[in-house]
Amino acid sequence: MDLDFTDEQVEFRDEVRTWLAENKPREQRPDDAAGIREYDLGWQRTQWDGGWAGIAWPTEYGGGGLSLTQQLIWYEEYAAQGLPGIDATFVGLNHAGPTLMTRASEEQRAFHLPRILRGEAVWCQGFSEPDAGSDLASLRTRAVIDGDELVINGQKIWTSFANIADYQELLVRTDATGSKHEGITWAICDMRLPGIDVRPITTIEGGAEFCEVFYDDVRIPLSSVVGTIGDGWSVAMSTLSFERGTAFTANQVRLAKIVEDLIDFARDHLGPDGRRPAIADDQIARRLAEVRAAVASLRAMTYVGICDAMRTDTPGPRGSMLKLVYADLCKEIAALGMDIVGADALRRTSRWEPNGWVGYYYYAFSQSIGGGTSEIQRNIIGERMLGLPR
Amino acid sequence: MDLLPSQDQLDLIAAASDFLESRLPIEGIRQRADDPSAVDPDAWREGAELGLLTLGLDEEYGGSGRLLDDEALLFATLAEHLAPGPYLASTLGARVAAQCGDLPLATAIGEGSTLVGLAELRGDGCIGPDSIKGTFDLIDHAGAAYLLVASRQGTALVRATQFPDIGDLPSADPGSRLATATVDAATVSHWLPAETDPLWLRGTVLAAAGLAGLANALTTMSTEHAKLRVQFGRPIGVHQAIKHACADMAVAADASRSQMLFAAVCVQSGREDAAFQAYAAKAVATKAAIGNGAATIQVHGGMGYTYEHNAHLYLKRAHLLAHLFGEPAEVLAELLDQGAPQ
Ligand SMILES: Cc1cc2nc3c(=O)[nH]c(=O)nc-3n(C[C@H](O)[C@H](O)[C@H](O)COP(=O)(O)OP(=O)(O)OC[C@H]3O[C@@H](n4cnc5c(N)ncnc54)[C@H](O)[C@@H]3O)c2cc1C
Numbered sequence: 001m002d003l004d005f006t007d008e009q010v011e012f013r014d015e016v017r018t019w020l021a022e023n024k025p026r027e028q029r030p031d032d033a034a035g036i037r038e039y040d041l042g043w044q045r046t047q048w049d050g051g052w053a054g055i056a057w058p059t060e061y062g063g064g065g066l067s068l069t070q071q072l073i074w075y076e077e078y079a080a081q082g083l084p085g086i087d088a089t090f091v092g093l094n095h096a097g098p099t100l101m102t103r104a105s106e107e108q109r110a111f112h113l114p115r116i117l118r119g120e121a122v123w124c125q126g127f128s129e130p131d132a133g134s135d136l137a138s139l140r141t142r143a144v145i146d147g148d149e150l151v152i153n154g155q156k157i158w159t160s161f162a163n164i165a166d167y168q169e170l171l172v173r174t175d176a177t178g179s180k181h182e183g184i185t186w187a188i189c190d191m192r193l194p195g196i197d198v199r200p201i202t203t204i205e206g207g208a209e210f211c212e213v214f215y216d217d218v219r220i221p222l223s224s225v226v227g228t229i230g231d232g233w234s235v236a237m238s239t240l241s242f243e244r245g246t247a248f249t250a251n252q253v254r255l256a257k258i259v260e261d262l263i264d265f266a267r268d269h270l271g272p273d274g275r276r277p278a279i280a281d282d283q284i285a286r287r288l289a290e291v292r293a294a295v296a297s298l299r300a301m302t303y304v305g306i307c308d309a310m311r312t313d314t315p316g317p318r319g320s321m322l323k324l325v326y327a328d329l330c331k332e333i334a335a336l337g338m339d340i341v342g343a344d345a346l347r348r349t350s351r352w353e354p355n356g357w358v359g360y361y362y363y364a365f366s367q368s369i370g371g372g373t374s375e376i377q378r379n380i381i382g383e384r385m386l387g388l389p390r
Numbered sequence: 391m392d393l394l395p396s397q398d399q400l401d402l403i404a405a406a407s408d409f410l411e412s413r414l415p416i417e418g419i420r421q422r423a424d425d426p427s428a429v430d431p432d433a434w435r436e437g438a439e440l441g442l443l444t445l446g447l448d449e450e451y452g453g454s455g456r457l458l459d460d461e462a463l464l465f466a467t468l469a470e471h472l473a474p475g476p477y478l479a480s481t482l483g484a485r486v487a488a489q490c491g492d493l494p495l496a497t498a499i500g501e502g503s504t505l506v507g508l509a510e511l512r513g514d515g516c517i518g519p520d521s522i523k524g525t526f527d528l529i530d531h532a533g534a535a536y537l538l539v540a541s542r543q544g545t546a547l548v549r550a551t552q553f554p555d556i557g558d559l560p561s562a563d564p565g566s567r568l569a570t571a572t573v574d575a576a577t578v579s580h581w582l583p584a585e586t587d588p589l590w591l592r593g594t595v596l597a598a599a600g601l602a603g604l605a606n607a608l609t610t611m612s613t614e615h616a617k618l619r620v621q622f623g624r625p626i627g628v629h630q631a632i633k634h635a636c637a638d639m640a641v642a643a644d645a646s647r648s649q650m651l652f653a654a655v656c657v658q659s660g661r662e663d664a665a666f667q668a669y670a671a672k673a674v675a676t677k678a679a680i681g682n683g684a685a686t687i688q689v690h691g692g693m694g695y696t697y698e699h700n701a702h703l704y705l706k707r708a709h710l711l712a713h714l715f716g717e718p719a720e721v722l723a724e725l726l727d728q729g730a731p732q
Contacts, residue, residue: 001393001459003655069391260730279726289722293673296666296731297649300393304648307394321641375634382633386613386640389628 003303005073012070016052016077023050024083029352033200036209037122037164040088044119053117054093061101061113068306072249079254082261084352086250088161088209092116092123096169099186103227103235108188112167124165126156126189126213127236133158134376136171137180137233141215143172143187150174150187150225152195152218158370162198162211165191170220171236174229186232188224195219205362206348248319251367252302252326258360259295259333263288265355266340278340287336291329298325317384324377327368334364393651399460402445403467409440410471416700419474419565426558427532428474428567429505438502442468443480451488451496458595458658462650465596466603469711472703474565476530478596478714479508479538482589486538486547489587490580495547499536507534509548509571510714517541519581522548528556528569529710536579540715545582545589552576563706591657593715594668595650600711601675602646604704608682609639611701612689619691626689635685642678649674663732669716669725676718679708 005013023046029039047053055074057063066074086093097116100109115121132139141154152172162168168189175183191198195218200208227235263279266288271278278284305318337357338345344358351359368374382388395403413433422428437443446461447453461481468477480499483506487495498504508529511517515524522539531537531550539546553571561568582589613636616627626632653671656664683705687694694701712718 001395001399001457001651001655003391003393003652003659003661005391256731263726285726286719286722289726290673290677292725293649293670293722294645296652296670297645297674300648300652301645303391303652304393304644307392311394321644324637325641325645375630378634378637379630381637381640382627382630386609386636388613388616388633388636389625 184232186235462599465599469600469603507531547580598671605678646675
């Protein structure tokens, strides 16, 4: 065993570090929809111009084709410089893009993939519905084939960034007669089509990038279906396995920086006794050390996961472990942040501002819900890794 | 970068497991419970012949010259099988003797003819290159010619005869023996300063490895039970209260194993953040082993509360290891004192 990086990898790290330092966005991220779109796409364009767009994408699709180790290095450097998380561009880069690569037609790929990479299009994910959350396959948004079009009626919910998205990966039911996993179709939905009504939902964090989307006789050309009609479940699953593969590495790695920031904050911020810094409080110190240790182990697990993936080439249920640990830890750190903040917890802040611990605390609740809840991850670990009965 | 065991390492684990299963079955702990020593001398020597005490010792001292990650995997395996006896103190003791140039002692310990027990300072006292002072917990001192006394500054070997008044104490862990002794100025026979070899960190990593091994064995034990035990007509593992408990155990075990291997590599290669990683490993593994022990008892119901079942033996061993190489609270304080990791 070793933790050594090759000379080329060390050089690569220097290169990444230098480029990020010179090119990272310097302004604080705005919090209005239009501002977020401009900011996130602008940063994506900068990465494209610098040759760093889509580091995980194969070169044949214009990506960086970086090895898993190089991706890890990129994310570590990215996090170390306190760069913004991949947010509005996440679905395009980590869900839609990879799905299109594996399942879309030549034309679909040629049109969409470059737009994602160049920071020209925002994608959103229209999977969840009011009655289909954890049980995604029970989705009911109807699609009827009419000539060379699909006619969509129904509703999606919790669609992050639907309000600023150009395209949506949309799961619809084209056949309700078979089992629930059959008769689902995966389509590319242009968000500017008539009949689409996007209504933002305000979150507990105060953001409004989270939306309900209503479809009233929305006509999508059949040429926008990815895979075949009725085969959408397997298309959607190819996305989820990517998501559970390396897509969360960035989050995991960033958590280490967040803990170090919190420790620094606790050294400056007055503690519960109103006289000494928070870190002088025994309980707070102990909890800081505990999350520091836990984050270290999440990083080690991430490394082991990468070694594993390099050996086996398939993202197994190990990704569920990482997601679970990450989500629990994120909430634990956020709750500790609130206790360190003390009475300043009354003041609303944004996680995008320095020491925005109050905003971070409310944001953290989303991490054990979005992308599959922690309970569902525990089911997956119990059943698929440990072989416990269903 | 590679944190997965090599084929060589897998073979090593398999060989150690075979030996432990056949020669040191867990039942032996209960059989020897009233014996002054937890160690079966024949099995100890056979284990030594197999190289269990000398895996990381340089070849010139009769060892296998393997790296700390190998030793960490071995200590995880020893703990998974609840191997009784002062493996940790003797392994580190052989290293101290070797680094001090005492070939005969290193060889004797490595061959299993000389045992080294562990002495842990409790409360005030001092551990220095010439002498030690204070009240010590002695762990598995029965039959030991030396005691290993470790501190962050350096590690000492002290002859057992330097501890004149040893008072035996009942040990909570039936697989270990406990005693207490107070010394005023016991003479140190061998001293290895931390600058030469960070033995404290090695000990920390190996204790963490043991705890990770316990956490793993407990996960397996609970999962197997959850599949087999039927209530209300179905295996209890169908219920999420049980299934999720098992999933959490698996995650805790994986986290502690990953981190202790990460730390082993850092300590071995002298990485700048070696202390950070070692303390983190101990903290994470302590929580995992004790948490998994508690959960395992619950998953087993009434059976889990019995002396006959193995669950408590694992939990008790976990508590023992948790108090070696720094109290849990101390480990956390040390961890927080470190700079940010590399
Ligand atoms: C920040 C955020 C962003 C999101 N973005 C998107 C997006 O862009 N696109 C999209 O399609 N969706 C998105 N979602 C939706 C997300 O995927 C769902 O919220 C999630 O899958 C849970 O579904 P639900 O909300 O309907 O909760 P439910 O499924 O109703 O779950 C409610 C509770 O019941 C538990 N539960 C449900 N089933 C089980 C079970 N079998 N065993 C044990 N417990 C169970 C859950 O764990 C949860 O605690 C997002 C969610 C969040 C929070």
